[in-house]
Amino acid sequence: MAKKELSIEQKIKYVQDTLFVISGKWKLPIMMAVNNGNQRFRDIQRAVPNITTRVLSKELKDLEENRLLVRTVYDSLPVTITYTVTPYCKSLKPMVDEMIKWGERHRAELKKARND
Amino acid sequence: MAKKELSIEQKIKYVQDTLFVISGKWKLPIMMAVNNGNQRFRDIQRAVPNITTRVLSKELKDLEENRLLVRTVYDSLPVTITYTVTPYCKSLKPMVDEMIKWGERHRAELKKARND
DNA sequence: GATGCCAGTTACCTAAAGGATACCAACATG
DNA sequence: CATGTTGGTATCCTTTAGGTAACTGGCATC
Numbered sequence: 223m224a225k226k227e228l229s230i231e232q233k234i235k236y237v238q239d240t241l242f243v244i245s246g247k248w249k250l251p252i253m254m255a256v257n258n259g260n261q262r263f264r265d266i267q268r269a270v271p272n273i274t275t276r277v278l279s280k281e282l283k284d285l286e287e288n289r290l291l292v293r294t295v296y297d298s299l300p301v302t303i304t305y306t307v308t309p310y311c312k313s314l315k316p317m318v319d320e321m322i323k324w325g326e327r328h329r330a331e332l333k334k335a336r337n338d
Numbered sequence: 339m340a341k342k343e344l345s346i347e348q349k350i351k352y353v354q355d356t357l358f359v360i361s362g363k364w365k366l367p368i369m370m371a372v373n374n375g376n377q378r379f380r381d382i383q384r385a386v387p388n389i390t391t392r393v394l395s396k397e398l399k400d401l402e403e404n405r406l407l408v409r410t411v412y413d414s415l416p417v418t419i420t421y422t423v424t425p426y427c428k429s430l431k432p433m434v435d436e437m438i439k440w441g442e443r444h445r446a447e448l449k450k451a452r453n454d
Numbered sequence: 455g456a457t458g459c460c461a462g463t464t465a466c467c468t469a470a471a472g473g474a475t476a477c478c479a480a481c482a483t484g
Numbered sequence: 485c486a487t488g489t490t491g492g493t494a495t496c497c498t499t500t501a502g503g504t505a506a507c508t509g510g511c512a513t514c
Contacts, residue, residue: 362471362472363471363472364472388473390472390473390474390475392472392473392474392475393471393472393473396471396472415481416480416481416482417480
């Protein structure tokens, strides 16, 4: 089956859908931290520089609602709570990798611009 | 030379840098429209559904300042103004392509979620 | 029994993003 | 000579994102 070619309007719509889910300063960094093995609230907070508890709490709820993270309560004593990424969240990896690459090149570009 | 492995902190920083440049509802859609050949103000406005002149104007200035677009004035009669993408802007393509792909799959995921 | 860690919540505030609407001069088109 | 197009500005307004700071209850540790 031939790969369908999307119209520019469709492409824009899909990009806006994606932006809607990931945009903001914190969602991707949080998912990256959790994916990296930082699964507990304070761990995540330490892994994501400068995020406040209030914002982290709100973002975690948001990500859970959007099925990107799962919150699990273990009834150990004291109770332990972990956040883990879903497979759906992992599907963002190729995009995130491109964002990392671009961010890296962007730093270099900024340096160049300052020296112009 | 071996490909360097970035730490999670570095990766987060680069992603945040990228987010800083592209986030918001309109920047990527505008660049996509311009790249698609919609180079004049009203063309871009028509190509990007629901954007207002005020916002488009502001975003174009922003993108120009960030060296992602170039504004050219032709002194024809009447004067014609075009916006074109820079090579730097084109370097976003792999990332944008991933965002399109993800947005497409996301729609399907949402449908699935509603039927659960 | 004071202090500290965990997982948050609450109230308050500011800045930025974005939308609605009206308007403009210069030209072109019927 | 009325109407439309082009490339925007100017005002005003609402919503959202995000930051600051204080606080809580349960448990553990010194």
